[in-house]
Amino acid sequence: MALPSSESSSSVLRLTFLAVLVITLFLALFARLWFLQVLAGDRYVELADSNRLRTVVTEAPRGAILAADGEELVRNRPALAISADRQVLLDATGAPVNAEAERVIERLAELLEIDEEEVIERLGSQRRSPFRPVPVAVDVTPEVVFTVQEQRELFPGVVPETLPVRQYPQDTLAAHLVGYIGEVSQEELLDPAFADYRAGDLVGRMGLEQSYEADLRGTAGERVLVVNARGDVLDVQRDREPVQGNDLVTTLDLDLQQATEQLLEDGIIASRSIRRDDGQLLPSTAGSAVVLDARTGAVLAMASYPSFDPREFVGGVSRAYFESLIEEDSGDPLVNRVIAGTYPPGSVFKTATGAAMVEGGHITPRGQVECAPAFELGGNTFRNWNRGVNEGMMDLSDALMRSCDTYFYELAFDQWLAEENAEEPDEVVIDVAERFGFNQRTGIDLPGEIAGRVPGRQWREEYWLARRDSYCQQAEAATAGSRAEELFTDLCRFGGAWRGGDAVNTSIGQGDVIATPLQVAASYQAIANDGVLMRPHLGAEIRAPDGTLIRAIEPEEFGSLELSDQTLAVIREGLERTVMEARGTGESAFTGFPLDQIPVAGKTGTAELRPRVPFAWFAGYAPADDPEIVVAVNVEEGGGGSQTAAPIVRNIMAHHFGVVLADEAEFEAGDEILD
Amino acid sequence: MATNYGQDRELRQQRAQVQSRWMEVYAPIRHLDPVLVLTALGLTAIGLVAIYSAKLVALSAQGLPPTTYVSRQLLALAIGVLVMVVVAVVDYRVVRVYAPVLYVVSIVLLGLVLSPLGTAFGGAQRWIVLGGFQLQPSEMAKLAVLVVVAALIHESEGQPRAGVVLACLVLTLLPTGLVFLQPDLGTSMVFVWSTAVLFLLGGVQARYLVGLTLSGVIGVIVALQTELIQDYQLSRLTAFLGAGDASAAQTAAFQTRQSLIAVGSGQFAGKGLFEGTQTSLSYVPENHTDFIFTVIAEEFGFLGGSVVLALLLVLVWRGLRIAILAKDTFGTLVAGGIVAILTLQVFVNVGMTVGIMPVTGLPLPFISYGGTSLIVWFAMIGLLLNIHMRRF
Structure with a gap:
């Protein structure tokens, strides 16, 4: 270079500075490229694909x-x-x-x-x-x-x-x-x-x-x-x-479905003008009905009241309509009460407990127990529904016909005592009730089914453990010497015990028993079908759009009652007498029904859920000698089973057998006080 | 010492022989830098392939031959090589003498661009159409400013005084302003940058450098405050930071995003020639000019991108070597200035495609489509060769 040496070295210094700067910038680019292409490349490949491909x-x-x-x-x-x-x-x-x-x-x-x-x-x-x-x-x-x-x-x-x-x-x-x-x-x-x-x-x-x-x-x-x-x-x-x-072919009988919905609604609305003993009108807030094929368990009709309009959901439901369905006093129209309504079954449960007493060995089907007005247990009085009349000695058939509570109380207490004295208590009520389909989901092909409950020692203990602290706190908080203190102290200490009173209540479908109308219907289907419980189902076939069969949904055995022929026969006799004998609790509702041609068997139920008005139940099948259909109806706060539920069942059966078609049918309330 | 004619003649002959051998050894043509030339040609070849790939699908879709851009670029290459030879042959000291002429011509052309004779495209008035050719005078002006400033500093013999610095500043800011008005923010930055580097290399006193840097910063702030920079420019500048006005920045953000996807999805080895989806489906705008690097990075991956950067680094290396070897200040300054401009353009251009620099319209030297740019870059290679050949 032509520059003087001092200048020259300064110039080299300056060029070196430039070189360092240049190399730094290039290194930055290399580093960035490495990051983008090698380290983050996968992500950008995805982005490039989502750019270029549209589905x-x-x-x-x-x-x-x-x-x-x-x-x-x-x-x-x-x-x-x-x-x-x-x-x-x-x-x-x-x-x-x-x-x-x-x-x-x-x-x-x-x-x-x-x-x-x-x-x-x-x-x-x-x-x-x-x-x-x-x-x-x-x-x-x-x-x-x-x-x-x-x-x-x-x-x-x-x-x-x-x-x-x-x-x-x-x-x-x-x-x-x-x-x-x-x-x-x-x-x-x-x-x-x-x-x-x-x-x-x-x-x-x-x-x-x-x-x-x-x-x-x-x-x-x-x-x-x-x-x-x-x-x-x-x-x-x-x-x-x-x-x-594919298309779904259901088991639904279109005509019977229409009739069932109509008769249920008519019955519920008509029952609201019935005045009870105390002068109040029946609330009959809601209800449900189900008709099963007695042999296959196929659902022929299923209705839940109140209902909703599925057309409102087409293209997206409006907020206003949806809110009207879920607001507090709407009556929960979206709930299918047949599978998701949980009620104490009351007396319709007595078929299961009656069978359990025989299975437990406390009585033979023809063995007799006195139908006393009340059953005393540890200072508590458990009354029969009929308010003070001694109806004399009864076997299982009579007890079902008269729905005698004390018959079941006494046997249930015997069973409870036997369980208490056994090393490992054999809770026969739970076992037999499960054979009838209770305490579990039936597995019907509908979403949202509730399992219900048949209580026993294990359930009681778990229930108590979950609440013991609360009981004990309430016992502490209660006024000394008050009834509340006594109750909560007892619950705090011994609430986990399965007591005689629990067993007695359970025997008549009260206390902590919970069942859905579908479970009740299924249990009567098993009785009607000679002890074979079929799984309730709605699907029959899956067909391709052109009609070819893809898959048939076969009826499926769900369980077996495993009762002796005699036990089953006595139960069926009791159910037939309930409807067809003058003393039967369901008789009044079937007045005028051609029972000689189409014998009907069934059971009333009046489930107490104080302080609310009792829930009306009726479950039965017809013809009693060769059952075709099983019908179960529940009316929330509908009063007595014979009063509100049985007449609806009667009308459904009348329609099905062509006696009186739904359009001409009238709701005629049965007797009030009969259980 | 006694001599006779014969001896004298013999001596003269010997001297002539030695001299001619010397002359042969030092003949400028014997001091070509083949690495420099081959690297520049190699980069241009890569650029031609990338331009072809970038426009293949789009041109076919328009019914145009896919070689439309490539053939124009080839023509520019031919001219560029010719210019390179001419520039290399004439002693660069002659260039120094005629630097003011080159400068004045450039300024006149820049003025013409802004006059009604200029051609606008895409919102910017950057070109003059001459007999079917689009000339971009701002590219020539880069070279002119570099040469004229280097000449001025050279004249001051290593100790540029305030007057010289001031003159250089004026000479730089005049074209900077003209280019800025086109508007072409990127190229106007190049003028400032190249003069700044020349000040550094030319021995301008540190206090001047600091003072100028400070006033530069203040100038930028004032420009931002007074909206001298147009909104779209500002939002393009800030888009890569994810900031700025949403709607105005959208175009730039879209460009940057698509560019990142193209580069990133190339991964290590690339998708293969003509296989780049971002490229062929036109997701990256301007991918034959400003965003040409995305084509290379997508189709040839990190490997391809690295090769291009490495070749550019080879040019930098040769340029710096020439700057050191140059026999006078002018040579050192011009070579160093060329290296500086090259580096700035590479960093800004590639940096833009990989999302670390704002979107400004600076071409990638030798690679981007654009005749004037390519010719001027070959002219710069010619200058480097010139300085290298005449270093003794």
Whole structure:
């Protein structure tokens, strides 16, 4: 270099500084590249794929739900809809992307006669997939579709389409059974069980729509498109046509279902004008009825009152309607009381406890016990329902016919004593009740079934352990010497003990026994079916859309009563006499019914749930000599079983056997005081 | 000492022989830097492949031959090589003498760009159309400013006084302002940067450097406050930080995001030539010009990107070597300045595609599509060769 040496060294220094700076900058680039491409590369590969691949899903039409005779309960109908591409009209914040999009939304709102905000809200629904057009309006007129088609330039991103929509040809019939469908929720989408669901997919939410979801749903069509930055489709990477869901044929007898719903509702409403002994009208707040095939356990009809309108759920239920269904004084119309109503079964449980006493060896079927007015136990008086009359010696048949409580009290106490004295108590009531189908879910093909409860030592102990601290605290807090102190101190110390009183209460279906109407019906089905308990079911067949049989749902044995022929015969005799003998508790409700042609067997029940008005029960089967159907009815706060429930059962049977059809039937209350 | 004619003649002949051998040894042509030239050509070749790949699908879709851009770039390459040879042949000291002329011509052209004769494209007025060719004078101006400032500092013989510094500043800020008005923020930054590096290398006193840096910072703040920088420029600058006005920054954010996806999804070895989905499906805008690096990084991965960066580093290395070997201050300054401009453009351009620098329109030297840029870069290679050849 021509520079003087001092200058030269300074110049080299400055060049070295530049070199260091340059190399630093290059190193920064290398490091960043290494991070992006090698360390974080996988993530960007995914992003590149999601850029270039668009999946367009075509929903599969859902299968229909049919009655046993093939009549449609639920089907699909094509509905004209106006959908719009969210990505064209809205930005990430949910606002219109530009002035043009704003104008499109404005026009759309005007065309559909809704607010612009409403359009934006529906369009922006996070429950909808962004990769397919979002329905803005379903069930629009053909004119609206025409307008959009003819003026495409005014409606960029808006597409008219035909969507399959649930339709209910039978209106509200069997609402609890068919259920409804709704969009899959955000939480469900995170659940592995919903792995093949996408945002916006419909899923069965209740009833058969839910339990047969896998059959009804079908397989959505899927086209995977390769698109460029402008959204032009360049290639189809995968194309799968939608496969329509299969049809579900149920065991429901459409005509009987209609009749059962009508007769239950009529009966409940009519009973509300009955005045009780105390002068009050019966509340009869709600009720349910179920009819089973006596041989197969197939559900022929099932009704729960009050009910709801599944049509309101089509295309998304309105907030107002849904709130009206779940508000406090709505009467819980969404609950199917047949499977989810939990009641003390009262006297309809006596078939099970009666059989248990024989099985426990305390009496033979024909052995007699005095039907005293009351049973004394440890200072407590357990009265018979008939208020003070001694009805003399009774065998099991008489006890069922007269629903004699003291017969069961006495035997239950004997059994309890035997259990107390045994090293390992054999709780025969629980065992036998379970053979009748209690204390467990029947496994019917409906979601939301409740297991009920038959209490015993283990249950009592667990129940007590969970509450002992509370009992002890209340005992401490109570006034010294008061009744409350005595009670809570006792509970605190000995509440875990299964006492004679518990056993006595359980024997008449009171105390802590809980059962659903379906369990009660199933237990009478087992009696009617010579001791073989069939699993109640609604599904009969799965058929392809073209009608070919995919799968038959065979009746399934659920259990066996394992009673001697004589025991079963005596129970059946008792049930027949209940209806057909003048002294029978159910006789009054069947006045005028042609029992000589169609003998009926059954049992009344009046379940106490103080301070509420008793719950009315009746369960029975007919014809008694060769049972076809089993019917069970429960009316919440409907008073006596013979008074309110039995007449409804009678009307259902009358309709089924063609004696009096539902349309002409009148609700005629039975005697009040009979249990 | 007695001499005769014969001896004298013999001596003269010997001297002539030695001299011619010397001349042969020191003939400028014998001191070419083949590494420099081959590296530049190699980078240009890679650029041609990348341009072809970037526009293959898009051009086919428009019914144009896929070589549309490549052939134009090839023509520019031919011109560039010619320019390189011419620049290398003329002694660079002559270039120094004519630097003011080059400078004035550049300023006039920059002025023309802003006049109605200039051509606007995409919101910026950067070009002059000459007989079917688009000329981008701001690219030439880079070279002109570099040469004229280096000449001025050279004249002051290693001790630039305040007057010289001031003159350099004026000469730099004039084209900076003109380019800024186009608007082309990226290129106007190049002028400031190259002069700053020349001040550093040329021995401008530290207090001036500090003072200038401070006033530069204040200037930027004032520019931001007075909205001298247009909104779109500001939002582009801040978009990569995830800040700024949402709607205005969207384009830049989209570019950066798609660019990151392209680069990242290339992974270690790349997706293969013509297999880049981000590239072929046009997800990365301007991927034949400013975002050309995404094509290389997506299709050839970390390996390909590293090769390109390494080749650019080779140019830096040769340039710095030439700066050290140069026989005068002018040579050192020009070589160092070229290295500085190269580094800035590489860092800003690649940095932009990998999301560590804001989106500014600076081409990647030798690689990006753009005739003027390529020709000017070959002219700079010519200058480096020139300085290298005449280092004795």
